[in-house]
Amino acid sequence: MSTVKLTVNGKAVAVDVEDRTLLVHLLRDHLNLTGTHVGCDTSQCGACVVHMDGKAVKSCTMLAGQADGANVTTIEGIAKGDELHPMQAAFRDNHGLQCGYCTPGMIMSAIDIVHRYGGQLDETTVRQELEGNICRCTGYHNIVKAVLDAAGRMKVSQAAE
């Protein structure tokens, strides 16, 4: 057992976990942040994507201990109170989700993509960048629309800040 100290969605936490515990299980089983999902166990589907120190990571593919001292943001931590993150709003407005299972990971990956490209995205780039997130419901059509829509909205909201 080890104690892992990290910041999750702005709150400092210390969690005693078995050394083999994965970050996703620390989040889900110890902190009850069940919005982060496990879809494949092989780092392929991206349902488990969270942000660690501002970068998208697959939380099923790293040990909780590797997040010691890190700043982790999950799907539960991106809205400001009742105000949705622009990516969340864009997924809703563009019908970018159906069953919702891949959605948290999609949204977390998509935010990272917009940041990395400074909002300068086209359809081909979005499709290539989403290669590590699998959705079985939407055929990606509306997810791609949502990401492009949010890229515009995020620039607007950044400019407003």
Next chain:
Amino acid sequence: MGVEGIGARVVRKEDKRFITGKGRYVDDIKLLGMTHAHFIRSPHAHAKVKKIDSSAALKMPGVVAVLTGQELVDDKVGNLICGWAITSKDGSPMKMGAWPAMAPETVRFVGQAVAVVIADSKNLARDAAEAVLVDYEELPAVADVQTAIKSGAPQLHPEAPGNQVYDWVIGDEGATDAAFAKAANVVKLDVTNNRLAPNAMEPRAAIADYDAAEEHFTLYTTSQNPHVARLVLSAFYNIAPEHKLRVIAPDVGGGFGSKIFIYPEEMVALWASKKVGRPVKWTGDRTEAFLTDAHGRDHVTHAEMAFDANNKITGLKVKTYANFGAYMSLFSSSVPTYLYATLLSGQYNIPAIHAEVVGVYTNTTPVDAYRGAGRPEASYLIERLMETAARQLKVDPAQLRRTNFITQFPHQTPVIMAYDTGDFNASLDAAMKAIDYAGFAARKAQAKSQGKLRGIGVSCYIEACGIAPSKAVGSLGAGVGLWESAEVRVNPVGTIEILTGSHSHGQGHETTFCQLVAERLGIPISQVSIVHGDTDKVQFGMGTYGSRSAAVGLTAILKAMEKMESKAKKIAAHALEASEADIVIENGEFKVTGTDKAIALPMVALAAYTAHNLPDGMEPGLKESAFYDPTNFTFPAGAYICELEVDPGTGKTSFVNFVAADDFGRLINPMIVEGQVHGGLAQGIGQALLEHAIYDANGQPVTASFMDYSMPRADDLPSFNLSHTTTLCPGNPLGIKGCGEAGAIGASAAVINAITDAIGNNNLEMPATPDRVWRTIHAA
């Protein structure tokens, strides 16, 4: 249409919880004192279980129990059932071997469970499973139908000699032979419909909780049909009587058919929770999903189509071998028979059809309904035949289809189905216009000048949905009725709860079903809640599959609404001292037509519950229910056209355009309908280009993770160009046909027809990977 009524593109009510991480899936639920189950699964495709030694595992701290298949037998837990009886052509019933939830003696596919470890944590259960020693005696195995039907092949079940479950026929063989005897041309085709793994993103999971004092079970499970699960667990598996078993299917992360069935894991979890006296949770991992979720498709077919001198189809002969895997899953028997062969007429006037389907056991994961279920196999066969015929007869593929389209309705096909309505020329016109079919030759020439092989492929599909008229399916062997139920509860303050037997696992019922209420009462959808997925809340229901929720489930809600509105009008008329016949409902008010007298819905509801001033003899309350049994199947149909380019140097396919023109009857929420089509198209294209659940000759699965099985990803697919043509379904009052499966049914033939057109070689099977396409190009 109001802003939230029928036909409005209303954003989904359910989305907020999913986009904020507040969805509640089975694995998100924890119960006090909960234990965790890990199944010990066979690594062999076929073996005798000689001995299970759990002594070392039982000594490990935190291990609660190790339970085996023999203990299931000792406790008289029932074997898994197949719910649709099929009769062979010789009159004999289908031949099935027993399927125990954990194998006490013989395992017949890799992944079949032989024992389960119950422990305080998931990790402890996994660790202990490593310490359980299972002694197997390997037996010869067979994975494909061609080998399984040969004499001398390994035999799976003594009840099914030759591994044959049934040999079933449909249609008029004599009339079909006569048509072929007179044919001007005969077109022949052999096709394989590749085996697929459904891969809903949420792996299956179950939590079972036994209350010893009440002798009552609660099961949280990833189900498309919790009431059917309760019925089967109760009536056939001997778990508990229905009133002592509550089944809850909370948020479910996709199903596509694979979550219709009642699997061994939830049976064992229920049984084990009583044995260990604590709640038992099992959550599958992705490899378990590949090994144990029912697979789809896996047909091998030879077909011949006869034409007269005017290119009119005169006959169709089909022989299909369907791979059922090692056991007959819940609805497996119906898939290659009544869901497949009954659609072999496609959109065409075919006077004589004869089809024979041989169902075969192999040492592979059981096969059952997967999005489309039999209808994709039928559509793929017919549409590849039409394309093959057009090339052989040297006519335009679109024109050959038009020459043979059914244009008069109703139309009785020679294979049971009576198509009620449709306009196949309209959808083909729309698709051809959208893709600029006329300009294709110039685009092909242009591509050729750049070294690319460009092709265009048409697919005109039809499906039978709105499953299903109970009397009809009962006469064909179904073990259940396929109606749907609904209840409308108007609360004393005028808000409304709709209880439905349909189950939403991505389809958006919490929005679309509210839209019907908004349409009829003129109230905002925020005033309406949809309740589903809990057998303690909803009286009964058959669940969601077969594109049935709108055509059948929503119609049940409509019937209940009509009853509620009738009573509410009586209350309003009494309060307003008017005639009931003069009451109309507008904007949430009951109005006396032609006057300014009105009473708002909340006041009517309150009057119903206070009961201070109701018409003489009226019962208090405002709650009505209805069961709706459809009178016919519905027949969504459409035309898909795919244009693509093949790189002759690599065999890689790139989409240029994919257009879909669908006729789904009335659309409740076009945004959600389009989403359903997008997802279906992705699965159809996935089958055509990428997906294949592969076994080696010894029955070892080669594709058991997302590292081996090629799921469609964002960069494998194009954006889609959708449109709708509409003929209203006459079979239900809303005119709805259903939209959930169309994309998966129609897309694969369009893709393969386009590739074979591009490369000028029809000898291509799915999935058309770059390797296969390159080999086909260079085989000539």
